[in-house]
Structure formats: C-alpha cells, structure tokens
Amino acid sequence: MLGGGIFYWMYRGFDFSKLVEANERIDWWWMAFSLIPGIMAQVFRGLRWKQTLEPLDEHPGTMNCIHAVFISYAASLIIPRSGEVARCGVLRKYDGVSFSKAIGTVVTERIIDSALVLLFTLIIFLLSIPTFMNFFDQTGISLVGWLNGFTLTGYVVTAICLLVTVFFIYLLIRRLTVFAKIKRILKDVRDGVFSLKDVKNIPLFSFYTLAIWISYFFHFYLTFFCFEFTESLGVMTALIAFAVGSIAVIVPTPNGLGAWHIAVKTILVLSGVSLASDAEMFVLIVHTIQTALIPLLGVYSIIALSMKKPLYQA
Numbered sequence: 001m002l003g004g005g006i007f008y009w010m011y012r013g014f015d016f017s018k019l020v021e022a023n024e025r026i027d028w029w030w031m032a033f034s035l036i037p038g039i040m041a042q043v044f045r046g047l048r049w050k051q052t053l054e055p056l057d058e059h060p061g062t063m064n065c066i067h068a069v070f071i072s073y074a075a076s077l078i079i080p081r082s083g084e085v086a087r088c089g090v091l092r093k094y095d096g097v098s099f100s101k102a103i104g105t106v107v108t109e110r111i112i113d114s115a116l117v118l119l120f121t122l123i124i125f126l127l128s129i130p131t132f133m134n135f136f137d138q139t140g141i142s143l144v145g146w147l148n149g150f151t152l153t154g155y156v157v158t159a160i161c162l163l164v165t166v167f168f169i170y171l172l173i174r175r176l177t178v179f180a181k182i183k184r185i186l187k188d189v190r191d192g193v194f195s196l197k198d199v200k201n202i203p204l205f206s207f208y209t210l211a212i213w214i215s216y217f218f219h220f221y222l223t224f225f226c227f228e229f230t231e232s233l234g235v236m237t238a239l240i241a242f243a244v245g246s247i248a249v250i251v252p253t254p255n256g257l258g259a260w261h262i263a264v265k266t267i268l269v270l271s272g273v274s275l276a277s278d279a280e281m282f283v284l285i286v287h288t289i290q291t292a293l294i295p296l297l298g299v300y301s302i303i304a305l306s307m308k309k310p311l312y313q314a
Helices: 002-011 017-025 028-056 062-078 083-095 099-127 129-139 143-148 152-176 180-198 202-226 235-248 259-270 276-306
Strands: none
Touching: 002 259, 002 276, 017 276, 028 062, 028 099, 028 202, 028 276, 062 083, 062 276, 083 099, 099 129, 099 202, 099 235, 202 235, 202 276, 235 259, 259 276
C-alpha cells in the first residue's frame, strides 16, 4: 500500500500514452541484454549462500540454493521481506537444511551486503558531493536540518529509548532460553550468523559478493542504452543513480516500488535529462520490466523443484 501510494503520487499527472509512442524509440535489445546480469546476480547469491552453509555441515544442492534465491525474490514481491523465510524453507524441504541455521546465514549476508552498499555509497558520495547535495535539496532531505531538529533532551531521550529497548530484548531472550528447544534454535541462528568465520575459501566468497553487486549495477546501467536521453549520461551518473536506488529499496515496498522511482528519477533530472516526463518514463519502464523478471524466475524454480522429491516433509 505504501509503494502504491508513492507511485500514484509520482505518476498522478503522467501521460501514459507516451509509453506507446516511446515503444518505437526504445532499443529493446539492450533491455533484453540487461536482464542477463540481473539473473547472474541471483545465481551468484545462491552460490555464495551454499558456501556459507558448508561450515555448518549443511550441504544443499547448488541448483537448490539458486532456485531458493529465485523463489525468495518472487515471494518478497507478494509480501515484502518474506523472501528470507521462503528460501530457508525451500532448503529445509528439499535438502533437510536446518531452518534456524539457514536464517542465521541470511542475517550474515544482509549485514555484509548492507555494509558493502554503505561503503559503495560513501565512496560515490565523496566523488559526487555536489550532485548529492542537489538531490537532498530536490527531495527535501536535509541531514543537517534533521539533526538540528533534535534538542539535547531529544538526543538523551532517544539514547535512553534505544538502551531500554536493547535491555528488554536481552531479558526476553534470556527468559526464552529457559526452554531447551528455543535455546537450541537460538544457538543454531547464532552459529549461522557467525558461519562466515569458518568459510574455507574467503577469496571465492569475496568474488561472489563483488560479482553480485557488479551484476546488479550492469543490470541497471545497460538500460541507459535503451533510451536516447540516457545513453550519453555516463558511468558516473549510473553509479550515483544505482547507489541512491539501492538505498531507496530499503523502503518496505515490493522491489522498492515508488521510492526507487522517485530516487532514480531525481538523479536523472539533476544529471541532464531535460524533461522530467522522460525520466519518469525511464524509471517506469525499467522498473516494470526488471520486476517482471523476478516472478518469471520464481515460477521457473517452483516448476523445477516440483519435479524433485522433497527430503523433508513439514
């Protein structure tokens, strides 16, 4: 609902008949080509996940890991953030992998990916400070103004609230661990979280991690060549838009619906796309096609797995 509201607000005055007119001017071969790195990003994610599970004495099939990742993205389109649970359930069903251990490895993945995105964004930010300042001005975001809105009392109250929240979570976990089953589950999750320290081939893990995000970038960047008004913007503009878009998808909407559109559109306009309607058309077409790829891969994996016999019946 949140994504739909943002999307409606952004496109409430958009002339959708322009999409029909633009069809003849779009290079669809580039669009099709851009889908390949999008698929590869998920394949690399499946390969990396398999690697993080091995130190836990869990050895799922390679294709099962990839299918699980495909299904997880499709599930998140229906219920945001549900994909993590879905993919762990797939490996539980078809390989007997401990669900709690798998969840732990997913947490580790998220931490690593988030740190990488933040580092990447920081580097791009330092290289393109004027563009980001314009972005904050155009979107009404002012970090300094937001921080200045807090008084000393506000900072103290916020800090106390955070400490109290952490303390009560700690007490809750302590009480829950009285029960042996829950204690075992929490231990499995903990082992999963710390599985990275026992990964045998760290260089390969690093390669998979970089390959995931390089693939995501080219999944986005290659679409620039589909449109006359973006093909000459350059790699730096694509990097800035990619960084901002990657942060925007944190908003709990299906594939960043709405938030991604606004973020990327703003960067395109600031970077030289003269007509806002062109930028709106770009993000609408690119997001729609790339989002459509996700359920297709999910359906493919569901069909492929349906031909296999489950090892575990829940």
